[in-house]
Amino acid sequence: MTAVHDDLNLYLRARVPMIVLVTVEELRAVEILDEVRVGRDASASSDLVVWDFGGGLASRDGRSLPAAPTPETALDKIAELARAHPDRKDIYVLKDFHEFWHRSPAVKRRLRNLAHALVTTYASLVVTTHSADVPPELADDVVVLDMPLPDLATLRADLDGLIEQTRVECDLTAHGRARLAQAALGLTAAQARRAFSKAIVRDKVLDELDIPAVLEEKKAVIRASQALEFHGAEETVDDVGGLELLKEWLRLREDAFGEEAAAFGLPAPKGMALIGIPGTGKSLTAKMIGGLWRLPLLRLDVGALFGSLVGESEERLRLALKVAEVVSPCVLWIDEIEKSMASGGLDGGTSARVFGTILTWMQEKTEPVFVVATANDVGALPPETLRRGRFDEVFFLDLPTEEERRDIFTVHLRKRRRDPAAFDVPRLARMADGYVGAEIEQAVVDAMYRAFSEGPRDITTDDVARALERLVPLSKSQRERVEDLRAWLRDGRAQSASFAEAAQAARNQVRLELA
Ligand SMILES: Nc1ncnc2c1ncn2[C@@H]1O[C@H](COP(=O)(O)OP(=O)(O)OP(=O)(O)O)[C@@H](O)[C@H]1O
Numbered sequence: 440m441t442a443v444h445d446d447l448n449l450y451l452r453a454r455v456p457m458i459v460l461v462t463v464e465e466l467r468a469v470e471i472l473d474e475v476r477v478g479r480d481a482s483a484s485s486d487l488v489v490w491d492f493g494g495g496l497a498s499r500d501g502r503s504l505p506a507a508p509t510p511e512t513a514l515d516k517i518a519e520l521a522r523a524h525p526d527r528k529d530i531y532v533l534k535d536f537h538e539f540w541h542r543s544p545a546v547k548r549r550l551r552n553l554a555h556a557l558v559t560t561y562a563s564l565v566v567t568t569h570s571a572d573v574p575p576e577l578a579d580d581v582v583v584l585d586m587p588l589p590d591l592a593t594l595r596a597d598l599d600g601l602i603e604q605t606r607v608e609c610d611l612t613a614h615g616r617a618r619l620a621q622a623a624l625g626l627t628a629a630q631a632r633r634a635f636s637k638a639i640v641r642d643k644v645l646d647e648l649d650i651p652a653v654l655e656e657k658k659a660v661i662r663a664s665q666a667l668e669f670h671g672a673e674e675t676v677d678d679v680g681g682l683e684l685l686k687e688w689l690r691l692r693e694d695a696f697g698e699e700a701a702a703f704g705l706p707a708p709k710g711m712a713l714i715g716i717p718g719t720g721k722s723l724t725a726k727m728i729g730g731l732w733r734l735p736l737l738r739l740d741v742g743a744l745f746g747s748l749v750g751e752s753e754e755r756l757r758l759a760l761k762v763a764e765v766v767s768p769c770v771l772w773i774d775e776i777e778k779s780m781a782s783g784g785l786d787g788g789t790s791a792r793v794f795g796t797i798l799t800w801m802q803e804k805t806e807p808v809f810v811v812a813t814a815n816d817v818g819a820l821p822p823e824t825l826r827r828g829r830f831d832e833v834f835f836l837d838l839p840t841e842e843e844r845r846d847i848f849t850v851h852l853r854k855r856r857r858d859p860a861a862f863d864v865p866r867l868a869r870m871a872d873g874y875v876g877a878e879i880e881q882a883v884v885d886a887m888y889r890a891f892s893e894g895p896r897d898i899t900t901d902d903v904a905r906a907l908e909r910l911v912p913l914s915k916s917q918r919e920r921v922e923d924l925r926a927w928l929r930d931g932r933a934q935s936a937s938f939a940e941a942a943q944a945a946r947n948q949v950r951l952e953l954a
Pocket residue numbers: 678679680681682715716717718719720721722723724813814815847850875876877878880
């Protein structure tokens with residue numbers, strides 16, 4: 440039994456007349472409702488009756504039911520049936536109703552009437568829909584229940600069932616089976632079944648090699664949701680130059696999602712915001728956290744949330760957040776969160792609603808999903824966004840200090856298989872005052888191109904120095920924008936990400952006070 444079984448059972452017992460079950464998994468929803476019905480009353484005095492636009496009313500118990508080709512007739516017939524047998528604990532499931540309840544006042548009215556009429560019977564009405572967009576007139580009469588994606592136990596049971604059914608050769612231990620089921624977390628039951636079946640069909644054996652295959656399948660499905668993307672844990676702490684304070688903060692929380700931490704009474708970290716000038720390593724840091732904490736990293740592309748149909752954006756967002764919850768513990772990286780506010784109300788309030796949904800979810804989430812929100816335009820963010828309670832810490836990634844620039848040159852020279860000791864890194868770091876990490880990387884790469892085209896010969900400090908001179912850093916070309924952002928830091932609204940910077944800020948503060 441899952442939490443959704445318990446919730447449904449509770450509402451049915453409480454005789455709530457109408458339940459709206461929000462899910463993309465219609466089949467699973469009907470199965471769960473049937474399990475709840477049987478668990479509650481296995482006698483012949485309860486039936487599960489499903490209506491859809493193509494098939495009319497259909498009884499689980501094979502009873503013959505009146506024809507009901509339209510939503511209006513369906514509601515009328517259900518009212519008649521319930522009135523004729525007020526003691527039956529029948530569950531009527533209505534599919535496709537979201538297609539009608541916004542468009543037809545007659546459907547809306549009949550639904551309300553039916554909900555009121557069912558109060559005097561033992562029958563219940565369940566509407567399955569993929570959108571929680573219930574018409575406001577019905578809000579008083581319904582309970583909206585979000586059906587989560589299948590949990591590990593459900594997927595494990597499905598996998599075991601499939602293995603038995605197909606009699607496939609299974610080389611997996613119990614632990615291996617659990618890992619295979621875990622790889623499918625975040626998929627719907629049907630998608631998981633497809634991924635398992637594909638793995639079985641591939642070589643007629645189920646073994647450890649199928650785990651990456653199921654993970655790949657999951658990546659593809661999640662990518663198709665258009666707003667979420669899986670990232671492998673490829674970045675390590677060594678790929679990030681500087682940002683020592685930020686790294687220290689993360690290291691301290693490295694094991695915070697484990698069982699031991701929970702037993703110790705530690706709350707799981709909620710999230711962090713990374714604010715800063717473009718190219719200072721915000722995205723890089725987000726990717727590094729997944730690697731450092733050995734957690735799956737999901738990137739939510741806020742821009743991709745926005746669909747052309749009404750309600751589509753919120754729908755995509757809700758699905759994405761659901762996936763993150765079910766995959767948890769995980770890191771959810773909300774890239775360029777300010778984009779969700781970007782249209783300035785020109786889209787009929789969609790962006791404001793999307794943004795509001797993200798903030799409310801962050802405030803209320805109970806699953807261990809660590810949110811990393813990145814932004815480089817704080818002007819677009821309402822001030823309450825970065826309130827404590829939502830984030831454990833707000834970090835500001837400033838222009839790198841000289842020491843950090845040395846670190847960043849070292850990282851990128853090493854990355855390109857060059858020995859940093861063969862370069863005058865301190866000279867380059869001094870020259871690169873005002874350059875961000877991305878620009879330093881670009882200078883190294885530009886120098887390599889030049890050296891390659893002139894020989895090829897190996898690159899030297901002078902090549903990199905010349906590449907730096909050719910580059911106009913953002914801190915110069917967009918001085919005002921950069922200064923605005925830095926002023927924001929000075930206002931004390933964020934924690935500096937670098938040790939040296941923090942020390943410098945403290946020194947400046949002391950100087951200011953003395954003056
Ligand atoms: N501190 C750093 N150490 C090493 N490399 C860095 C650092 N900062 C930036 N880089 C390099 O620059 C690239 C781009 O940086 P990144 O995308 O992380 O910046 P960002 O702050 O997210 O920028 P934007 O706001 O434009 O998305 C990184 O992939 C990395 O190669």
